[in-house]
Amino acid sequence: MTQLKTHQDGIPSTPGKIKMDRSPYIHRLRWQFSLAKLTFWSCLFLGLILLFFLRSTPSSSSSSYSLSSGTDSTRRSLVSTWGGPDWEKRVRDSSKIRSHNGISVLVTGAAGFVGTHVSAALKRRGDGVLGLDNFNDYYDPKLKRSRQARLERSGVFIVEGDINDSALLKKLFDVVAFTHVMHLAAQAGVRYAMQNPGSYVNSNIAGLVSLFEVCKSANPQPSIVWASSSSVYGLNNKVPFSERDRTDQPASLYAATKKAGEEIAHTYNHIYGLSITGLRFFTVYGPWGRPDMAYFFFTRDILKGKPIPIFEGPNHGTVARDFTYVDDIVKGCLGSLDTAEKSTGSGGKKKGPAQLRIFNLGNTSPVPVTTLVSILERLLKKKANRVMLKMPRNGDVQFTHANITLAQTELGYKPTTDLQTGLKKFVRWYLSYYSDSGSKKRSDE
Numbered sequence: 173m174t175q176l177k178t179h180q181d182g183i184p185s186t187p188g189k190i191k192m193d194r195s196p197y198i199h200r201l202r203w204q205f206s207l208a209k210l211t212f213w214s215c216l217f218l219g220l221i222l223l224f225f226l227r228s229t230p231s232s233s234s235s236s237y238s239l240s241s242g243t244d245s246t247r248r249s250l251v252s253t254w255g256g257p258d259w260e261k262r263v264r265d266s267s268k269i270r271s272h273n274g275i276s277v278l279v280t281g282a283a284g285f286v287g288t289h290v291s292a293a294l295k296r297r298g299d300g301v302l303g304l305d306n307f308n309d310y311y312d313p314k315l316k317r318s319r320q321a322r323l324e325r326s327g328v329f330i331v332e333g334d335i336n337d338s339a340l341l342k343k344l345f346d347v348v349a350f351t352h353v354m355h356l357a358a359q360a361g362v363r364y365a366m367q368n369p370g371s372y373v374n375s376n377i378a379g380l381v382s383l384f385e386v387c388k389s390a391n392p393q394p395s396i397v398w399a400s401s402s403s404v405y406g407l408n409n410k411v412p413f414s415e416r417d418r419t420d421q422p423a424s425l426y427a428a429t430k431k432a433g434e435e436i437a438h439t440y441n442h443i444y445g446l447s448i449t450g451l452r453f454f455t456v457y458g459p460w461g462r463p464d465m466a467y468f469f470f471t472r473d474i475l476k477g478k479p480i481p482i483f484e485g486p487n488h489g490t491v492a493r494d495f496t497y498v499d500d501i502v503k504g505c506l507g508s509l510d511t512a513e514k515s516t517g518s519g520g521k522k523k524g525p526a527q528l529r530i531f532n533l534g535n536t537s538p539v540p541v542t543t544l545v546s547i548l549e550r551l552l553k554k555k556a557n558r559v560m561l562k563m564p565r566n567g568d569v570q571f572t573h574a575n576i577t578l579a580q581t582e583l584g585y586k587p588t589t590d591l592q593t594g595l596k597k598f599v600r601w602y603l604s605y606y607s608d609s610g611s612k613k614r615s616d617e
C-alpha cells in the first residue's frame with residue numbers, strides 16, 4: 173500500500189515522479205502562506221490604527237452641526253464615557269424625587285451660571301435633578317468644575333455630555349422618565365458670535381433640535397422650559413419690551429439663533445404636542461456668574477487697575493441694561509416648571525393641542541452701564557480706569573427694558589433684588605472665591 177508521506181509543513185508528499193516537482197510546489201505554498209500571514213498582520217495593524225484614530229477624534233457633538241447619523245453615533249459610542257450599571261445608578265439616584273408632588277428634571281447646562289442655581293434650588297425643595305453639561309472652554313472650565321463640585325455635594329450628578337449627542341439623550345430618557353426638561357445649555361454672549369458663529373448654530377439651533385427630537389419621542393414626553401434671551405428684541409425701540417413686540421430685527425447672530433429657537437419651539441409644539449415654555453432672560457448677574465459678562469470682568473479689571481471700556485450710544489447716549497439678579501431668575505424658572513402643563517403627545521405622535529408660552533424675565537428697571545461701574549467702585553473701594561468708547565457694531569443694543577406683566581400674572585414672578593443689593597452679593601462671592609486659592613485666581617486671568 174502506498175502511503176502518502178507528510179512533509180514537516182503538513183503538506184502531503186507523494187513518491188515517484190511527483191517527488192521531482194516537490195521543491196517549487198513547496199516554495200509556492202510557503203510563499204502563499206507567508207503572504208496570508210502578512211495580510212493578516214497588516215489588517216490587524218490597520219485595524220488598530222483605525223481604532224486609535226476613532227478614539228482620539230473629538231466627539232462630533234462638539235464640533236459638527238449635523239444631527240446624529242449612523243456613523244456619528246458609532247463614533248460617539250466609542251468615545252463616550254457614559255453607560256454601565258454604576259453610571260445608571262448615579263443617574264437614577266440623582267433624578268429621584270424626594271418630596272410629595274415633586275418633579276424629575278433634566279437640567280441641561282447644569283454647570284453653567286443659571287443652570288447651577290436652578291439645579292440647586294430644585295434639589296433643595298426635593299425634586300429629582302439630573303444635570304447635563306459638556307464643560308466646554310468658552311470661559312474658564314475650572315469655574316464650571318467648582319460649580320459641579322458644589323452641586324455634587326448637594327446630591328446632583330452632572331452627566332458629562334453634549335446636547336447634540338442623541339444617543340446619550342435617548343439613554344438618559346431610557347433610564348429616567350423625566351417629567352420636565354430645563355434646557356439652559358447654550359452658546360451665550362452677544363459679541364463672541366463674530367468670532368465663532370458656528371458654535372451658536374451648533375448649540376442654539378442643532379442642539380435645540382436634537383433635544384426636541386428626543387423629547388418628542390420619549391414616552392411620556394416631558395414638559396420643556398428653555399432659555400431664550402432679551403436679545404431677540406434687537407432693534408425694537410418700543411419700551412418696555414412686551415412679549416407681543418416685534419422680534420424680527422436681531423442685532424447679533426446670538427439673538428438670531430435664540431429667535432430661531434423660538435420658531436423651532438413652535439414647530440415641535442405644533443407637530444408633536446410638546447409643552448414648551450421659552451424664557452427671555454434680561455442680563456442675568458450674580459454669584460457664580462459668567463466671566464465673559466461686563467459686570468464680572470469689570471470687577472476683575474477694576475481690582476487689577478486695568479482700563480474699563482464703557483460703551484456709549486450715538487451722541488454720547490446712555491447705554492443701559494435691565495440687569496436681573498439670578499435668584500429672581502431662578503424663581504421665574506421654577507414658576508415656569510410648576511405651571512407647565514403636560515405634553516400631549518406620545519411616542520412621537522400628537523394627541524391634542526399643547527401649551528406654548530413665552531415670558532420676559534427681567535427686573536423692569538434699566539440701569540446705565542456707567543452706574544453699574546460706580547456701584548462696583550463703591551463696593552470694591554477702588555476707582556475704575558474708565559475709557560469711554562463708541563458702542564461697537566458687533567451685536568450690542570443700546571438698552572433693554574422688560575415688561576413682566578405676563579410673567580407676573582401667569583408665574584407669580586416678582587423680582588425683588590435691585591442692582592446695588594445684587595452686586596453686593598456678587599462682589600462678596602467674587603472676593604471669597606478668588607481669594608480662596610491662588611490657582612483659582614490665576615485660572616481666570
Ligand SMILES: O=C(O)[C@H]1O[C@H](OP(=O)(O)OP(=O)(O)OC[C@H]2O[C@@H](n3ccc(=O)[nH]c3=O)[C@H](O)[C@@H]2O)[C@H](O)[C@@H](O)[C@@H]1O
Nearest residue numbers: 360361362401402403453454455465466481482483541568
Ligand atoms: O439679556 C440678554 O439677553 C443677554 O444678556 C447678556 O448680554 P449683555 O446684556 O450684552 O451683557 P454684557 O455683555 O454683560 O453687557 C452688559 C452691558 O455692558 C456693556 N459693555 C459690555 C462690554 C464692554 O466691554 N463694555 C460695555 O460697556 C454692554 O454694551 C451692555 O450694555 C448676556 O451676555 C447674554 O448671554 C444674554 O442673553
